Amino acid sequence: MIHNDTLLYLDGVTVSFDGFRALNALSLVLERGEMRAVIGPNGAGKTTMMDVITGKTRPDSGKVVFGEATDLTRLDEPAIASLGIGRKFQKPTVFEPHTVWDNLLLALAGDRRPRFTLWARQSAEEGERVEAILQTIRLAEHRGRRAGDLSHGQKQWLEIGMLLAQEPQLLLVDEPVAGMTDAETEQTAELLREINRTRSVVVVEHDMAFVRALGVKVTVMHEGAVLSEGSIDHVSADPRVVEVYLGR
Amino acid sequence: MSRTATTTCLVLVLGGAALLAVLNLALPADAPLHVPTYTVSLAGKYLSYAMLAVAVDLVWGFAGILSLGHAAFFALGGYAIGMYLMRQIGTRGVYGNAILPDFMVFLNWKQLPWYWHGFDNAFFAIVMVLLVPGLLALVFGWLAFRSRVSGVYLSIITQALTYALLLAFFRNDMGFGGNNGLTDFKDVFGIPLHLDATRDGLLAASAVFLAVELLIARYVVTSRFGKVLIAVRDTESRTRFLGYRPEAYKLFVFVLSAVMAGVGGALYVLQVGIINPSEFSPANSIEAVIWVAVGGRGTLVGAVLGAVLVNLGKTYFTGALPELWLFALGALFILVTLLLPDGLLGLARRRPRAAPAGPAPEPEPAE
Numbered sequence A: 001m002i003h004n005d006t007l008l009y010l011d012g013v014t015v016s017f018d019g020f021r022a023l024n025a026l027s028l029v030l031e032r033g034e035m036r037a038v039i040g041p042n043g044a045g046k047t048t049m050m051d052v053i054t055g056k057t058r059p060d061s062g063k064v065v066f067g068e069a070t071d072l073t074r075l076d077e078p079a080i081a082s083l084g085i086g087r088k089f090q091k092p093t094v095f096e097p098h099t100v101w102d103n104l105l106l107a108l109a110g111d112r113r114p115r116f117t118l119w120a121r122q123s124a125e126e127g128e129r130v131e132a133i134l135q136t137i138r139l140a141e142h143r144g145r146r147a148g149d150l151s152h153g154q155k156q157w158l159e160i161g162m163l164l165a166q167e168p169q170l171l172l173v174d175e176p177v178a179g180m181t182d183a184e185t186e187q188t189a190e191l192l193r194e195i196n197r198t199r200s201v202v203v204v205e206h207d208m209a210f211v212r213a214l215g216v217k218v219t220v221m222h223e224g225a226v227l228s229e230g231s232i233d234h235v236s237a238d239p240r241v242v243e244v245y246l247g248r
Numbered sequence B: 001m002s003r004t005a006t007t008t009c010l011v012l013v014l015g016g017a018a019l020l021a022v023l024n025l026a027l028p029a030d031a032p033l034h035v036p037t038y039t040v041s042l043a044g045k046y047l048s049y050a051m052l053a054v055a056v057d058l059v060w061g062f063a064g065i066l067s068l069g070h071a072a073f074f075a076l077g078g079y080a081i082g083m084y085l086m087r088q089i090g091t092r093g094v095y096g097n098a099i100l101p102d103f104m105v106f107l108n109w110k111q112l113p114w115y116w117h118g119f120d121n122a123f124f125a126i127v128m129v130l131l132v133p134g135l136l137a138l139v140f141g142w143l144a145f146r147s148r149v150s151g152v153y154l155s156i157i158t159q160a161l162t163y164a165l166l167l168a169f170f171r172n173d174m175g176f177g178g179n180n181g182l183t184d185f186k187d188v189f190g191i192p193l194h195l196d197a198t199r200d201g202l203l204a205a206s207a208v209f210l211a212v213e214l215l216i217a218r219y220v221v222t223s224r225f226g227k228v229l230i231a232v233r234d235t236e237s238r239t240r241f242l243g244y245r246p247e248a249y250k251l252f253v254f255v256l257s258a259v260m261a262g263v264g265g266a267l268y269v270l271q272v273g274i275i276n277p278s279e280f281s282p283a284n285s286i287e288a289v290i291w292v293a294v295g296g297r298g299t300l301v302g303a304v305l306g307a308v309l310v311n312l313g314k315t316y317f318t319g320a321l322p323e324l325w326l327f328a329l330g331a332l333f334i335l336v337t338l339l340l341p342d343g344l345l346g347l348a349r350r351r352p353r354a355a356p357a358g359p360a361p362e363p364e365p366a367e
């Protein structure tokens, strides 16, 4: 059932914490080039799903296949990152003491080994790549600022920029607009659509208006499994989804 | 860690050492500005402590590894050079044995243990000063960082490491002189150790090694490697998701730091003339951390400042009010932690840009 254009395939993934099933035989297929929105109430297992894909958490059972036939459950975080999977955390996580520029420079795809970074000098090509990302994430004027001094929304964008710098095939974005103003939320939706022109994206989000603005296929998670899948109108009309959201 | 602070520190260390040496050597003993040889050796001892402090700051300040066992690397470097100095004694020992150090003759040993071979050669001993602490750090760090031991657990096992070595080196049958350690050294590289000129030369050497250590450490922390290291210190898991291997970064800097501490220990032993197991005592490692905290963690230069100032205080107290020293040290540590979280150097740095920006919130780890 896996097509050639499948990028990510989760099959019956189960994760338990002390007997509690955070993921319960979760299955999900993501096409190459697709953007998918994942919604669901708090505790549905959305972040845990990202933990499994990125190697932070090992599933008790189930398969996670990336690309042709790479089994991600056998790899650790740096190895998975090097395969081309980038992740944005729920809480913005940037390198606070470093400048915006340095944050992007450290994220640029390239040799990660100490023996390289110890002698590395910024190349002209690296400078151009950082410059281009600064334009995309609209932080060009802030390049010299300490990342810790940025506003919440700016940090979110910087982190998305760091993801872009990694040049991943797949971006996993966890609640990017939490705590953002309406204007920032709108700009973020635009930014993600722009990114999706060249890369596959999975966005976890609570904000329905934002998900609607993205206009992509939606997966609703509940109690560690998929409850419903389809267009935003389709899932909002699904009685099980209505019950989960209203029953809270 | 700014360039000017580093330059100032280098000038003070090198200039100060040169000045003391010249005032010791060139002026007659009764001249008012004459510096006694005792002071020269004391200054040299402080600089060797400063080398340990910079090594501690490198791992604690920039990689977040709070090592409470760094004095072990310092002591191992000291033992390595001490073994060379013992073998240099030759027939001038109490028992006049050309091969065996006095304590082995005393224990009725007939043969030099295998691990003492080669230490009659200065070059071999110098290699061991670097290699022994470096190898121990490599093995220890590889095990600890690979299993993602960090924070307080890591601190505890570093403390256990130095404590285990303390107990081991106390044993006579380990072959390192037991309780008494190694002492009664006569000369180094064929030069008598008791000569004033030798003392002055050792002080100068300490200053030069400290300067080189500072420059290397500064290069490392300002390189791209250093930026990754700081990122690992603050948000380790984030660096993993970017494809970095934090354990490789920590291991490199931990080994480098251990080697630096070992060199400091070798210079220390050359100037105090003795190395015994008490150098492994956990309190020594904790003191080194206090020096760094007092001077300013994560600044390198602050480590030098802290090591020299605290040890000046220690010399004064242990002379004037010996029973009060530990209380004074404890009080100092508490005061610095509460009032000067960035140490003395932070105090100097904060003043110029106090009002406008306000301190940025500390980053939290991602997990």
Ligand SMILES: Nc1ncnc2c1ncn2[C@@H]1O[C@H](COP(=O)(O)OP(=O)(O)O)[C@@H](O)[C@H]1O
Binding pocket: A017, A022, A040, A041, A042, A043, A044, A045, A046, A047, A048, A049
């Ligand atoms: N490391 C962990 N240990 C124990 N329970 C966890 C852990 N991580 C997540 N959980 C639990 O798993 C469930 C799913 O959490 P999460 O994936 O964060 O949900 P979501 O991101 O959808 O809000 C929650 O009930 C949470 O408490």
Ligand SMILES: [Mg+2]
Binding pocket: A046, A047, A048, A090
């Ligand atoms: Mg979550």
